[in-house]
Amino acid sequence: MPGLGVSFGRGAATTFSRDVANSDCITIMGSNMAECHPVAFRWVMKAKEKGAKLIHVDPRFTRTSAVADIHAPIRAGSDIVFLGGLINYVIQNEKYFKDYVVSYTNAATIITDQFKDTEDLDGVFSGYDQQARTYANQTWQYAREQPATPFGFDEAMKASNFTELVTKLKPPPARRDPTLQDPRSVFQLLKRHYARYTPEMVERITGCPKETFLKVAETITANSGPERTATMAYAVAWTQHTIGVQIIRAAGILQQLLGNIGRPGGGILALRGHATIQGSTDNPTLYHSITGYMSHPDTRRRHESLKAYLATETVPTAFLSNQPKWVVSYLKALYGDAATAANDYGYDWHPKIVGDHSHMAMMDAAYKGTVKGMFVMGQNPATSLNASLQRKALGKLEWLVVRDFFETETASFWYASPEVKSGELKTADIKTEVFFLPAAHVAEMEGSFTNTHRLLQWHEKGADPPGDGRSDIWFTYWLGTRLKNLYANSTNPRDQGIKALVWNYEPDQQRNAEFRIKDEPDALKILKEINGYNIADGSHLKAFADIKDDGSTVCGNWIYTGCFPAPDQNLTASRKPDDYVSLGWGFNWPANRHIMYNRASARPDGQPWSERKKYVWWDGQKWTGLDVPDFVPTKAPDTPSKPDGIGLDAQSGTDPFIMKADGKGWLFAPSGLLDGPLPTHYEPVESPVQNLLYKQQASPVYKHWDSDINKLAQVGDPNFPYVITTYRLTEHHLSGTMSRWLPWLAELQPELFIEMSPELAREKGVANLDFVKISSPRATIRAKALVTPRIRPFTIDGKTVHLVGMPWHWGYQGLVTGDVVNNMSALIADPNVSMHEGKAFVCNVEKA
Amino acid sequence: MIPRENLTHWDALVYVEMFLAGVAAGAYMTAAILELVGRGRSSVARTAHLIAFPLMLVCGLLLTVDLGRPERFWHMIVQSKTSLPMFKLWSPMSMGSWLVLVFPAFAFVSFLDALIAGRLFRIGGWRAESTLHGSPAGRIWAVIGGLLAFAVGSYSGILLSATNFPGWGDSAVLGALFVVTAVATGLGALLLGEAIRGQTSHPDIGDLARASVMVILWQLILIVVFVATLGPAGVRVFLAGSALVAIVGAALLGGLLPLLLLRFGAAAARPSMAALAGVLVLVGGFLLRYAVVIGPQQHG
Amino acid sequence: MAAAMGFYTDTTVCIGCKACEVACKEWNQLPATNGGANTLSGNSYDNTRELNGTHWRHVKFVEQFSPDRKQAQWLMMSDVCKHCVQAGCLEVCPTGAIIRTEFDTVVIQSDVCNGCRDCIAACPFDVIGINEATGTAQKCTLCYDRLQNGLTPACAQACPTASIQFGPIQELRQRADGRVSTLKAQGTQAYVYGDEKMLGGLNSFYLLVDRPEVYGLPPDPQLPSRSLGLSWLLSAGGAVVAGLAGALAFRKQRMDGAAEATTVGEGSER
């Protein structure tokens, strides 16, 4: 999640769910938390019971709005205007937390003179290449002092060891103006960038009444400051936009201005989706990173050798200066004894990416015939974005393996899909060989879950899966074993990697003793590798400091180090609750720190900002408090940065954001993002309205996988006059495999529906429960109308714009079935993370 | 009282039972009155005794079949877990269960008595000349049996009003209405019975007709009182569908029409007229039971 | 008897997630409507529609919006048997199937009930229905089996926001009163539905913010026996009038017909 990573250093929720109970004001925006995160929502209700204010900003009136103090309706896709409006309100009315902003953020930092804002270039930043539709970020950089010695990639490549390499990367200090008056200071740039995001503009673009917006602004600011804290929670209604990362950035800016990061009851709670989706980005199944959010070796970047990779990726003046240790230990985890200093620890064997291999890119490639085979484990792409394209793509594969509990839409696409039903495709013509394998359910295997706030919790295996059902670990392990056997005698250099691959998660007879399945691999061995151990004696690593760059340690994922510090201490399995932080419950990466950047919960001098909000503070000797300090434990507040120091030595005792190169929170992002240093409002790619702020209509750099069946609507296309948004219901889970097959859940929401306002229903002559046809440039589907005043028409720049909403949980398999909503959506994406725009596109609605 | 989603599903079995039990009870009560005015041995009284018991047997059967678990019918009389008697004075259903057990016992004796009076057989000294009814002991029997019959005629109405079901629970007059329609239908059945037996010139028919006229009038008054005491919400449930038709039918067919026939149609003189009046009263009584039982349940 | 146990349901923190409904069905192994293949009701997010013999918990949704959306409220309430201290169902049950337990809860014993359905009509809250599978009347047991084993009822256990709170009634009543004052101080009109004045107290009571009718609850629930005496009295009166009419008719004949006595009289009764 670069939205948070770029702002604060780590791409994850800055706080933990339970801490929300201490908040004085909770803004849920871009999420329907009550419906999608009902268990964590308990803490929202606890806070509310204590008198906290709850704000919900959502196009629809949902079950979250129902318990909120304020519901602010906005048109889908207009979040940056609303957030920008709040930023502008805070700056114009001088409601920002001055001491915090000056000391802990990059507000005072000066940006180069070459930088041009969207205000100057009518909607794009300097560095834009119109042909390539990309940005170069050289002009977005900090203005720095003259370097005393040369530094950078070329210098680093000359180094003879990793420490030297990092040192050679260190730039001279950036220029600052603590008065915030310099017109090139981040603060002044920010002020100017958002000056036109006035309450009136917010009303014109978002459709949210000005009074409601102001009430939100007043409530949030009144609950921020030394004595009070406000938190924000979001989920995929911020991410699922072509500007999703920038929306999250905007929230990051607001929370920094209000001094809410790193403090109890504050922060930004990224509500993650799938079970252990956090774990799957930490470890990751992401194509563009290896473990612990390190970049994936990439042929398109200076990654030609381990040294080049490190010279490109290492941040010399932050905790990230330790990256050589993490990468070397990671390579040792992969290739074991075969990884030596002499062969760059097997770096050359490591796969390199050659382009965008994200889900949509891959399916587009499959549709175009480039991809031959596919494993689908824990996914149901036949119901995913532009589902009909994805199903056709599946039909072009040579083979497809699906591992699931039920015969999903994906496993059955070749005979049950709408294309086959309609005769457009014939089963006989689909050559894909489909293997459907039964998967074990979570209760039928052991392992760890990483929840929305980075908490690792171990779960035991409760029972064997029935019949041939096997866990994903079992499948992957035995598949890997067979592949290794297959290549065992190969002398082909390109096969050396798989031959060297360490694959030592052998079943443990004792641990499998009570179960029927005796060849289940040992998940604890995997956890041990992830945590890391010393190669010499096998002893487990206890902390980050134990990870070495000399090949003496193995560490599968540095951010998890410490979760399994000794063979008899699996902290992820520990269950010692207390009534707040609960340090003894599971393991919260990093290093069991629950609120990240918690150095900021104290003033620059180390004392709490207020008694009411004390959390972590300097006791004269060390940092102490309710949580594990996210700071060097003995580094006094008055420690200056060392001019020639690297890593955290380059930062002072008042720099709380230890993962950032300057130790500051980033209001302005000189690097890390492909679509600009400051969040800017662009309309969704498909929108019925013109961008009222800039000439640039949509993101200048969004991704589009063009093909005959992935066409887009023009702005204001009269054939598709309505905004449509898609979302979840509490009663179902995602594509419905885990809910539509279960009678008790199926009966709760049995049929697909479209939520529409009584106003639109009247216009269209549609009565409640009538069938309607909904169409987009990609497809037309049917659903029953649920006419409800919870949906309202918006007045955008004086004109009525109707919004409709559809939950997308249905498909053609299961106890209850319905049309696939994603037949209508498009393969377009944000440039940073390739996230689709399922939250805002256009459609038409007619009575069926 | 709130509108209902859960219906009792007291349907045909129940309103037929309530109707038949009403006829039986009404007839028996008529016989008891006859006994008290000294005509215990009259043909009418015997007819009443001949029909009451068999009808009650049918009723017992209908009620049992109507249960969700018929094999557990006895749980209403004996506590299944302790084997102690199961009786709740304050539960009309419990009371009714006992009544449906005890009243037929009395009716059975009267039934035998009527058969004996008809010289079909005799049991020892119990024979046509020395029947129970018409004797002083018969009076006592009639009083007890008549009271039980009264209870049988009333309880189903009271059971319905002792609920929180809109339309039933709204009025305390339902028991009165039920017992009076029981008497009316009892009289109707006797009119029909006597007419079939061809006792044209028998003055009893005239008496039955006169009694019927008064009871039907009383019944009409009670229908009005019932509706008046329902309140708007209660009334609404009866003002729709087949219940509305049935109520109107009950008032017209079972009330006004027989009233005209009996008062001005010289029913006493012509058996066909008497029979017709009897049938109409019975149909009316049936429609009323139907309307009362179904009306409140018909929205589901 | 142990302390009276029950539910305090704070509807202001209910998020309509229906976890309670599902937990109840799972624990009690109750079937889903039509095996899950239910239909959309069109009434907000409520598709299970009612409490009955197979839905012992039911979450209600009430949408209250003015045309301009200035007034915008979506009320949710998880409904269940009220475990009335004076319980209408228990009062009428002719088999003794319905009992009051040691926890002061009201339970239908499935093995005793014979499906007469009187309790369905007697309950002021429309709680009970017939479970087709068993042919008997069923409703919430307040998880009698769990209580006997020291467990919290399944629904309360599952409720993520503590809208459903389980505990000793006295304690719950205090908590509810406290919550009402807090809400009032925050400007929300709230009140407790089901205090001791209502049917002796509902052992499953509610904190509501609108009139009972809005939630489909009776404002003034009564026992079925409320007019039992009057009913019998009126019934007796009705019968007496009818009886007198009969007596009058039959007596009159006796005098009128004295003359005919010889010709017909006893003789006709051969």
Ligand SMILES: Nc1nc2c(c(=O)[nH]1)N[C@H]1C(S)=C(S)[C@@H](COP(=O)(O)OP(=O)(O)OC[C@H]3O[C@@H](n4cnc5c(=O)[nH]c(N)nc54)[C@H](O)[C@@H]3O)O[C@H]1N2
């Ligand atoms: N019950 C249940 N829980 C779930 C899931 C599930 O399927 N079912 N899925 C899990 C997963 S994978 C995820 S990712 C999370 C997702 O959690 P959420 O993001 O909370 O879920 P959504 O329902 O997709 O979207 C939330 C809300 O966004 C609103 N919305 C739509 N467009 C916009 C917009 O442009 N701006 C703003 N501010 N709001 C908008 C919608 O009206 C909707 O109410 O939930 C997780 N939890």
Ligand SMILES: Nc1nc2c(c(=O)[nH]1)N[C@H]1C(S)=C(S)[C@@H](COP(=O)(O)OP(=O)(O)OC[C@H]3O[C@@H](n4cnc5c(=O)[nH]c(N)nc54)[C@H](O)[C@@H]3O)O[C@H]1N2
């Ligand atoms: N229009 C629109 N589209 C969306 C979204 C939206 O809001 N709007 N949301 C998006 C989001 S946030 C998400 S996360 C995706 C989700 O989209 P998918 O991941 O494609 O959908 P799921 O239904 O979650 O598929 C998960 C499958 O994994 C199976 N499964 C569960 N556990 C296991 C296991 O342990 N092993 C194996 N092998 N299988 C298992 C389940 O049965 C299920 O079939 O959808 C995206 N699509």
Ligand code: SF4
């Ligand atoms: S489904 Fe699981 S992750 Fe989601 S709210 Fe419930 S308990 Fe939490």
Ligand code: SF4
């Ligand atoms: S609510 Fe109804 S079912 Fe529950 S105890 Fe009270 S009367 Fe009985």
Ligand code: SF4
């Ligand atoms: S249906 Fe069962 S529980 Fe209800 S009153 Fe009849 S016997 Fe009692």
Ligand code: SF4
């Ligand atoms: S107490 Fe038990 S039986 Fe009653 S609703 Fe809750 S889970 Fe169901």
Ligand code: SF4
């Ligand atoms: S589980 Fe709790 S919050 Fe969810 S619907 Fe039931 S009572 Fe409401």
Ligand SMILES: [Mo]
């Ligand atoms: Mo997700």
